[in-house]
Amino acid sequence: MAIHQLGPEWTAERKWKATGRARGRYIGDLEQAIYAKWGEEGLRVIAEVYRNAAERTFLDGLRSFGIEGNDATAYAKFFVVANSILGYDMELAEATPKRAMVRIHTCHLFPKPAEVGGHLCRLANFAFERRAVELLNPKLRVSPGKLQSEGDPYCEIVVEEVDG
Numbered sequence: 001m002a003i004h005q006l007g008p009e010w011t012a013e014r015k016w017k018a019t020g021r022a023r024g025r026y027i028g029d030l031e032q033a034i035y036a037k038w039g040e041e042g043l044r045v046i047a048e049v050y051r052n053a054a055e056r057t058f059l060d061g062l063r064s065f066g067i068e069g070n071d072a073t074a075y076a077k078f079f080v081v082a083n084s085i086l087g088y089d090m091e092l093a094e095a096t097p098k099r100a101m102v103r104i105h106t107c108h109l110f111p112k113p114a115e116v117g118g119h120l121c122r123l124a125n126f127a128f129e130r131r132a133v134e135l136l137n138p139k140l141r142v143s144p145g146k147l148q149s150e151g152d153p154y155c156e157i158v159v160e161e162v163d164g
Contacts, residue, residue: 020087024108031109031120043120047127054131062136069097070137072159076100078132079157091154098161101145103154110149117149129157137161 006015034042058078065081067074073095079102080090089105109125110117126144133142145156 017087021106021108021111025111028109028114028117028120031124032114032116035116035120043124046120046124050125050127051131054128054135058128058132058135071097072100072140072161073097075133075136075140075142075159076102076157079129093156100159102157104148104157105154107148107155112148113151114149118147121147121149121155133159 031046034046038045061082062074062078065078067077067081076092076095080092083104084090086108087106088108091103091105092100093103094101110121114120122144126142129142129144133140139161140159141162142157142159145158146152147155149155
């Protein structure tokens with residue numbers, strides 16, 4: 001039996017990005033199945049997984065990427081670097097100490113609008129970002145802006161310093 005060999009156009013980077021897209025779609029399908037079976041309780045479990053991931057990786061990630069500070073720019077830079085490594089097309093659209101915005105032009109979980117995708121993103125998947133901001137600076141708040149899962153052309157992470 002002949003085994004098909006990939007050509008030289010399949011660089012290590014291209015293979016890694018394809019792996020990320022495939023695994024992301026599996027995770028998106030899994031999250032939708034969990035939500036369909038267990039509803040809001042399922043969302044709480046998914047959110048807990050993402051919160052725990054932030055606790056395990058966020059602060060160490062900042063250090064390993066050489067990102068200093070605890071302001072909105074430092075927070076946003078982490079997501080640009082970390083998600084670029086995972087094969088996402090990232091953009092630091094705005095960066096000041098008090099407000100930053102990251103645009104994610106690729107979504108591995110929900111590359112097309114999904115019936116419950118936005119709900120999953122806002123309430124469960126975004127738990128990583130919410131926990132990470134708590135760990136970095138209690139004066140910062142983070143929110144999702146646009147979401148591909150809701151039909152927008154890209155996703156946004158918006159982080160802002162709040163008064164009080």
